[in-house]
Each structure stands twice: as structure tokens, then as C-alpha cells.
Amino acid sequence: MSYAVKEIFLTLQGEGMQAGRRAVFLRFSGCNLWTGRERDRATADCTFCDTDFVGMDGENGGRYEAEALAAKVEELWGEGERPLVVITGGEPLLQLDTELIEALHARGFEIAVETNGTIAAPPGLDWICVSPKGSTKIVQRAGNELKLVWPQPEIDPAELSGWAFDHFLIQPMDCADAAGARAAAIEFVMRHPRWRLSLQTHKLLGLP
Ligand SMILES: C[S@@+](CC[C@H](N)C(=O)[O-])C[C@H]1O[C@@H](n2cnc3c(N)ncnc32)[C@H](O)[C@@H]1O
Numbered sequence: 182m183s184y185a186v187k188e189i190f191l192t193l194q195g196e197g198m199q200a201g202r203r204a205v206f207l208r209f210s211g212c213n214l215w216t217g218r219e220r221d222r223a224t225a226d227c228t229f230c231d232t233d234f235v236g237m238d239g240e241n242g243g244r245y246e247a248e249a250l251a252a253k254v255e256e257l258w259g260e261g262e263r264p265l266v267v268i269t270g271g272e273p274l275l276q277l278d279t280e281l282i283e284a285l286h287a288r289g290f291e292i293a294v295e296t297n298g299t300i301a302a303p304p305g306l307d308w309i310c311v312s313p314k315g316s317t318k319i320v321q322r323a324g325n326e327l328k329l330v331w332p333q334p335e336i337d338p339a340e341l342s343g344w345a346f347d348h349f350l351i352q353p354m355d356c357a358d359a360a361g362a363r364a365a366a367i368e369f370v371m372r373h374p375r376w377r378l379s380l381q382t383h384k385l386l387g388l389p
Pocket residue numbers: 212229230231232269270271272273295296297298311312328330352353354355356381
């Protein structure tokens with residue numbers, strides 16, 4: 182199978198429980214909750230996306246076969262122990278399959294995924310981060326971390342807190358009222374201590 186890739190780059194994981202780890206980011210093109218066009222944003226199932234995932238025109242973007250894609254990820258990792266790839270998008274579970282998982286594992290990579298949870302994850306992933314959106318139906322209710330962008334009035338966090346995740350995180354929405362979102366997230370965690378704050382540290386650091 183071939184994969185439509187927006188961009189691939191080496192950086193630090195900025196979010197969640199693995200924040201601070203060196204990682205190759207593999208960003209797939211396309212999403213099932215938004216076209217990526219600004220004119221469709223207000224009517225999309227996900228309205229606050231901070232990412233350009235349209236097309237294949239980013240750094241190292243293009244169409245790849247599984248072996249070539251794994252080789253490019255390995256090349257960008259270079260040297261160093263505990264190689265980590267974070268597969269994101271767009272919605273990565275539209276494309277990620279066993280063939281690519283096996284090609285990355287064969288090169289020694291730990292595979293983390295950032296998903297909106299509306300598509301079931303394939304077997305074999307090493308780290309699953311689910312981030313629910315608005316009124317969408319979440320089918321992937323188990324994983325390593327549940328990362329809820331906040332505030333989202335359509336979502337009742339009490340309903341999510343019984344799902345089978347090891348970690349529950351609240352991430353302030355990057356939006357016009359970012360200060361208000363940060364304050365709301367802090368207040369939420371102060372009231373619900375099983376949840377912890379996740380900041381988008383790459384943005385604070387000026388990393389991609
Ligand atoms: C761009 S999404 C791609 C992966 C997948 N489609 C998803 O939504 O989880 C990557 C991460 O960024 C988060 N995110 C997107 N827009 C955001 C925003 N405006 N503020 C904070 N986090 C945001 C998402 O919730 C997700 O955890």
C-alpha cells in the first residue's frame with residue numbers, strides 16, 4: 182500500500198506523558214473530521230485544529246511505499262538509542278496499517294500514534310494517544326493516554342474518565358482566547374486531580 186504523507190521531521194514530542202522525548206514526527210495527509218480548508222472549519226466535526234495536513238507539500242512530504250517510508254523515518258532519526266516515531270496527521274488511522282507498523286518495528290522503532298479516536302487502532306502500536314473531538318463517537322476507548330483539548334462544551338469528562346487509559350490529560354486549546362483556555366484547564370485539574378495538565382511545549386520552545 183502507499184501512503185500520502187504531509188511531512189516528516191525530527192523534533193521533541195511536545196505534548197502528553199512523553200513530552201520531551203526526541204521523536205521523528207510522521208504526519209499523514211487528510212482527516213475524517215475536517216477537510217482542512219478554512220471555509221469548511223465552522224461546519225466541521227472538529228473546529229479548532231491547529232495543523233495544516235492538506236496535500237503532500239511539507240518537508241519530506243510525498244507518496245511513499247511502506248519500506249521507503251520506514252527508511253526515511255530511520256534516516257531522519259539518525260543515531261541514538263530508543264528510536265521513537267510519532268505518527269500523526271490529519272488522522273493517521275485512515276492510512277496506518279500492519280505493513281507500515283511491521284516495517285517500522287523491523288527498524289527498531291517504538292511507534293506512538295496521535296488519533297481522534299473515531300477509528301479503531303490496528304494491533305501492534307506501542308503508544309496510543311486518543312484526543313476526542315466535539316460530538317464525534319469515540320470507538321477507541323482504550324490506550325495509553327487520553328488527551329482532552331479544553332474547553333469543549335460538548336464533552337463531559339466524567340463520561341471519559343471510566344475508559345481504559347493509563348493517563349488522563351487536559352490540554353488547553355490554542356485559540357483566540359488561549360489565556361482563557363489555559364485558566365479553564367488549570368481550574369479543571371484543580372477540581373479533578375486524576376487529570377493532569379498537558380502543555381504544547383514545542384510551541385513554547387519554538388520547535389515544529
Ligand atoms: C493535529 S492532531 C492530529 C492527530 C489526530 N487527528 C487528533 O486529533 O488527535 C494532534 C494533536 O493536536 C491536538 N490539537 C489540535 N488542535 C489543537 C488546538 N487548537 N489546541 C490544542 N491542541 C490541539 C489534537 O487534539 C491532537 O491531540
